[in-house]
Amino acid sequence: QKEVEQNSGPLSVPEGAIASLNCTYSDRGSQSFFWYRQYSGKSPELIMFIYSNGDKEDGRFTAQLNKASQYVSLLIRDSQPSDSATYLCAGAIMDSSYKLIFGSGTRLLVRP
């Protein structure tokens, strides 16, 4: 069973702090990883993807990938109340066909 694991949270941080969201995956064959943000009652929206070991920065967001440890993370700098949402980590696998396996999501609360 190929899995992506996330802590469900909620992760509560004060406004302006760094929020750190973590994800582990079981399939060593996974090459690409994605972070999606989902507001309550809405569909997921893509924040970032990463497929090379190391860090990738985009504005206030930094994705980190460590393939040896099978670990992916998302850092959100200068957290804002509008960042409060559920963050879904997904890994791409090639099973019988290409698919994304999603974690259960981490709920982030940014306190004003």
Next chain:
Amino acid sequence: GAVVSQHPSRVICKSGTSVKIECRSLDFQATTMFWYRQFPKQSLMLMATSNEGSKATYEQGVEKDKFLINHASLTLSTLTVTSAHPEDSSFYICSAKRRTVPGELFFGEGSRLTVL
């Protein structure tokens, strides 16, 4: 990002009826589309993978005769929930994959189905 449109956003139907949900990629060609289902406070559950011009691939435990998927063109996939029952009430979300690397998915707005 790319735009995927899903319609209808909300639908209420009586038990035993069928409901069709459309998913369109508006600004790119999607050879592959995916249909997910999400229950409250749970993650996305992949139901099936829809490939243009061929039969859909269903995940284990998903009834293909109940959830009919058609991917007639490079920009349109449909999901029909046949003979709907209250336990089919859920949030259904489609997504489309661009051909380019790394293969991220773009999601439609989702369709909330309520079966009375």
